Amino acid sequence: MSESSPQGILVCDKPQGLSSHGVVSRIRRWYGTKKVGHAGTLDPMATGVLVLGLGRGTKLLTYITGVSKTYLATIRLGSSTPTDDADSGPDCFAVPADLATVDTPAIEAAVAKLRGPIDQVPSAVSAIKVDGKRSYARVRAGEDVQLKARRVEISSFEIIDIRFSAADGHIDVDVEVDCSSGTYVRALARDIGTDLGVYGHLTALRRTRVGDFELDQAVTLPADLDTAPPALMPLAEAARTFLPVVTVRTEQAIALMQGKVVATEGSSASADSVVAVICDDVLVSVAEVRRDGGLKSLTAFAIDLA
Structure with missing residues (x-):
């Protein structure tokens, strides 16, 4: 997947009569990418907030699906x-x-x-x-x-x-x-x-x-998909809305993405909780806090930290 391809989260106001899969198809055409998914199906009759992930954002959808x-x-x-x-x-x-x-x-x-x-x-x-x-x-x-x-x-x-x-x-x-x-x-x-x-x-x-994604954030799908699509919500910003955050240094981030357990420093996150790990305002991983206080990556986001 090209780094120039769209990466992030989009909050959409699903129109009536269109399935959630139909919205995904339109978003693929609008942003010119195949890597699109959604968190939580809405029936065709229903309208309102449908959270979509593009590029690496699809990895975050698993954790958005379970929110209230x-x-x-x-x-x-x-x-x-x-x-x-x-x-x-x-x-x-x-x-x-x-x-x-x-x-x-x-x-x-x-x-x-x-x-x-x-x-x-x-x-x-x-x-x-x-x-x-x-x-x-x-x-x-x-x-x-x-x-x-x-x-x-x-x-x-x-x-x-x-x-x-x-x-x-x-x-x-x-x-x-x-x-x-x-x-x-x-x-x-x-x-x-x-x-x-x-x-x-x-x-x-x-x-x-x-979760914390509200209707007033939602984008309405235009009738004309030639309209320039809006900027996506960065993954770090999206993750902060529904997960506790642990900030790490570059060397810790690299180790975490390599599958290593990384010690947390000064984190208030409780054992067995799931957290967003952020380095230099970039989402590195969604990780689990172990009982010994270490972080173990559950989902790594492939990014260049060199």
Whole structure:
């Protein structure tokens, strides 16, 4: 890979109707490079923060994927869809009399049950692999897929607005969700609908935060990719947003990239933690702090320190 090729992190505002892979394809054309990846898929219906890595930035994506996220969403009560969102049409509908009994306290109580650590069954139409094959592919092939529950953390789940449209056969609930990586917001909509006995799915989803990467940092993809692309966020700057930092001298950086254990000096990083190792404002490595205080590289970033 040429040193003149793009290197860094890009925070993108994914448009509706485009898959995360579709965004990657556009970014490849926009920056003229094949080395592009993303951290954390957004469904085609969803919009908002999608963090991309270019060049050596793809190595950093592994560590970005696991950070917490924030979403704005609209949950529609009164019907469900095969995908638990608006990417498919409703196939089950609430009995009007049952929907008429759903009031604000009932919705608030259902939301409250999903705060904190919960065991969530992901949506069957998801990218989770079952015996080596994507769950959504098995569902589309006609299989009955039953996924296992996973522990996730819903640190905040707040209702913004409730709009009752019983005459139209639905109730729309706008919410904001702070959650751990691996949480399916559309599964929250499904489970609230199930709890209330009236079905539920998402009609809108916008990711506003990935770790410390915020929506106001995000770049909008232009219609014309002949437009000059913006400068990328340097890897050291990006790593500082979600990892503790340990600064080393040049000789330590070289040793670390050679696979050697390097002693830390004056670092407050705790044992077994993962840190960004920076030398002269350049990201050298993502490393683990050993129990003896030494640093052991987990992912080295090939750079010239001569």
